[in-house]
Amino acid sequence: MVEAVRTRRGKGRSDDGRANDHLFDRELDHLPPEARWREWMNRVEATIFAASEPVTRETLARIVGKSCSIDLLIDDIREELRGRPYDLVSVAGGWKHLTRPAYADAIRAAVGGNERVSDLTQSEVLVLMCVAYFQPITRAELSSFFGREISRDLIGNLRGAGFIASGPRSPKPGAPYTYVTTKTFLSHFGFDTLRDLPDMEKLEDAGLLNKAKLLADNFSGALGAFGEEADLEEHDQP
Amino acid sequence: MAMILRPKSDRGLSLSPLRAGSAAPAATPVPVWLRTAAAPSETFAPKGLEDAAFLAGAALSLLDQRVRRQERWAGVWRQRLALAAAAVTARQAGRGEDEAALRDAVHLTRPGDDVGPAGRMLLAWRRLAARPAEDLLTKKNLAAVLEEFGYAHDDEVVSDLADDLRQPGAGAGTVGILTGAFTIAEQRGYGRALGSWLADALLAQRLGWAHAMPLLGAEAVLGTSARPRRSAANSVATSIETDPERAKGLLAAQARAALRAIDLSAELGRRADRLLAVAPKLRAKAADAVVERLLSDDAIVASEKIAGMSDRGLRRLFDRLVDLGAVRELSGRPTFRVYGL
Numbered sequence: 001m002v003e004a005v006r007t008r009r010g011k012g013r014s015d016d017g018r019a020n021d022h023l024f025d026r027e028l029d030h031l032p033p034e035a036r037w038r039e040w041m042n043r044v045e046a047t048i049f050a051a052s053e054p055v056t057r058e059t060l061a062r063i064v065g066k067s068c069s070i071d072l073l074i075d076d077i078r079e080e081l082r083g084r085p086y087d088l089v090s091v092a093g094g095w096k097h098l099t100r101p102a103y104a105d106a107i108r109a110a111v112g113g114n115e116r117v118s119d120l121t122q123s124e125v126l127v128l129m130c131v132a133y134f135q136p137i138t139r140a141e142l143s144s145f146f147g148r149e150i151s152r153d154l155i156g157n158l159r160g161a162g163f164i165a166s167g168p169r170s171p172k173p174g175a176p177y178t179y180v181t182t183k184t185f186l187s188h189f190g191f192d193t194l195r196d197l198p199d200m201e202k203l204e205d206a207g208l209l210n211k212a213k214l215l216a217d218n219f220s221g222a223l224g225a226f227g228e229e230a231d232l233e234e235h236d237q238p
Numbered sequence: 239m240a241m242i243l244r245p246k247s248d249r250g251l252s253l254s255p256l257r258a259g260s261a262a263p264a265a266t267p268v269p270v271w272l273r274t275a276a277a278p279s280e281t282f283a284p285k286g287l288e289d290a291a292f293l294a295g296a297a298l299s300l301l302d303q304r305v306r307r308q309e310r311w312a313g314v315w316r317q318r319l320a321l322a323a324a325a326v327t328a329r330q331a332g333r334g335e336d337e338a339a340l341r342d343a344v345h346l347t348r349p350g351d352d353v354g355p356a357g358r359m360l361l362a363w364r365r366l367a368a369r370p371a372e373d374l375l376t377k378k379n380l381a382a383v384l385e386e387f388g389y390a391h392d393d394e395v396v397s398d399l400a401d402d403l404r405q406p407g408a409g410a411g412t413v414g415i416l417t418g419a420f421t422i423a424e425q426r427g428y429g430r431a432l433g434s435w436l437a438d439a440l441l442a443q444r445l446g447w448a449h450a451m452p453l454l455g456a457e458a459v460l461g462t463s464a465r466p467r468r469s470a471a472n473s474v475a476t477s478i479e480t481d482p483e484r485a486k487g488l489l490a491a492q493a494r495a496a497l498r499a500i501d502l503s504a505e506l507g508r509r510a511d512r513l514l515a516v517a518p519k520l521r522a523k524a525a526d527a528v529v530e531r532l533l534s535d536d537a538i539v540a541s542e543k544i545a546g547m548s549d550r551g552l553r554r555l556f557d558r559l560v561d562l563g564a565v566r567e568l569s570g571r572p573t574f575r576v577y578g579l
Contacts, residue, residue: 057393070394093391136343136354167354168347171574175346180354192390194355200332 027065037076040064045077045088054094054187092187119161128158132185132197136167136178155179163188265304268500272296276493278459287482290489291413297496298445304503305447311510313534314579315503316367316449321536323455324360327431331359331388338569345539345576355388359431362386363452366435371442371450375403387432395426403436415440416492417485430460437488453495460491509579513564522555523547537568537578 028036043063048055060070074095078088089098099107120128127150131137134145142150158164159179167180181194191197275284276293284290309315325337335343335356343357344364353361362383366374373379380403381396402422410418419440420433434454442450454460510533517529524546531538540553547555556577559565569576 056391061393090390136357166348166351168343168351168357171342171346171569171571173573175574177351178354180352182352193388195388 024063026063036065037073040068041073041077044070044073048088048095049097051096054091054096056094059094089190090192091190092183092192094187096187098190120157124154124157127154128163128181128185129197131158131164131179132181132194133200135180136170138170138172138176138178140172140176142179265307266300268297268300268497272300272493273497276490276497278490278494284486284490287486287489290486290493293493294489294496297493297500298441301451301496301500302445302447304500305445305451308448309503309507309510310514311506311533311579312449313368314510314532314536315499315506316451317364317534317536318502318506319452319456319499320363320367321360323434323452324356324363326456326458327359327363327387328356330429330431331355333359341537341568341576342574345537346574358386358388362431362435363455366438366450366452368449371439371447374439374450375400375436375443383432383435384428387428387435389428389432399426403440412441412444413485413489415444416488420484420488431455434460441492451499453499454488454491456498457491457495460487506579509564513559513579516559516562516564519562520555520558522551524551525555528552528555532565532577532579535578537576540575540577 028039031039040063044060047060047063057070064070064073074088081087085103086097086099088095091098127142127146130142130145134141137145139150139152139155155164162182162184164179164185165182167178169175170178186192186194194200272293275289276297284293305312321337321340324340325335328335328340333356340356340360343353344360347353347357365379365383365386369379377396377400380399381391381393384396385391399422403419416437419437420430423430423433423436434457435452438450438453438455441453513529513532517525520529522528524544527544528538528547531542531544540556541549542552544552556565556567556575559577560567565577565579567575568578
């Protein structure tokens, strides 16, 4: 059923969507206010449930009345989800159903290697976090950071997963590409912006958020921040 | 990235060694009393809000005079101010990039690649300097600027922001607009980089300038906190409008920024004169286009694609311009050179 809904959404996205606006009753004027609100909540939750990507406010605005506050709707939905093992979370500029971190272990035990995030090895995750904090950064810089060669394959995997992309070319012999994180990275790890990276402010205050400085002296302080997020997992669709 | 926007009247001008402005009387020099009073020192700091407003008014009127001349090099002038503002924004965000690194980020990124978080901060300020002032506060530009400053995309916040920014224009005075811009930014938990950006845009609209001048972004001391801590984001919301100390700090910063922009205009005016003086001697095809770019943007990389000019031709032209003392190599590197006025 979810599949059916998704196909319809996909088709109706462009001009069709506009045309359908006339047929689709957004306002629900015939319903008493409470029933109308309930229906809007259901529509919004269903849409977010059915989507594979975070759903933006703009998208949600198409299925509820003009006067409807999407923030209040979301608040009400979240209130109802309070006791559930999943929640509606604001991620990469939209909303998405995510399981609560407390159930990460259970999910991992149940589905184990099938999820995408576990495709990343420990060292890939470390390199990815390093790129996130110190972007734009080249492979050579990453290598000197970790004190060992960071392979092209590792970079290729992260790039293949859509977590990093090419940044400005570094003005060094060979003009190596630097790497930067993508929106996919933010959405997959549940960050809204780069400012949400764990301990970003602590690192700033300690003056550690500086690639040159970090490459010059040791970086144990910075790496300490990565371990804490080990339980940060993400699962599509409850 | 089409970052070169000039008033249309400039486009048709042929290259001539005569500066457009040389027929006009020289701009009024900055009087010593203003320079002394606006200097960021303890003894001469403005005594109160009125004093600060007086200084800001005096400095802005001198700046206004220079902006209105619409010199051919106004583009590079604004873009250099944008670069200075971006460097301060990056530093306040805890980043290590200086002006040179920011310039590299934007100029060494291939089309379609990502300039990275610091590069985006420069793009935000370049947007302020390049887009016509009247278009700056449209939803489209506001959404882009928020993203460039590293904030999450949120359509509703963008609409609110656009609405709020339309309102102070109606009734508020110039000082009210200045502090209002920061209040509007802070109410939503955005840092002062955005407040400065908005204040610069509103000032340009208020004074009827064709393009905004990046002024406040480069001022390290504004009398406001660098970035509201997430927890404190809401508590500062109401304080600024009622707090004359903060308004005073902003006005003093505006006075300093205006004088800094004036000094930069004097320097760039001299350099531009020099470039325009040697321009007729340049034999290379498309040399006109290169000169035009140098006058309208912060820098050009030697690998830039200029229509009608080969890579080698461009390199030779830059070598000659450097020999003639008309442009400088800005990066100090033997490779990946970056040239500018």
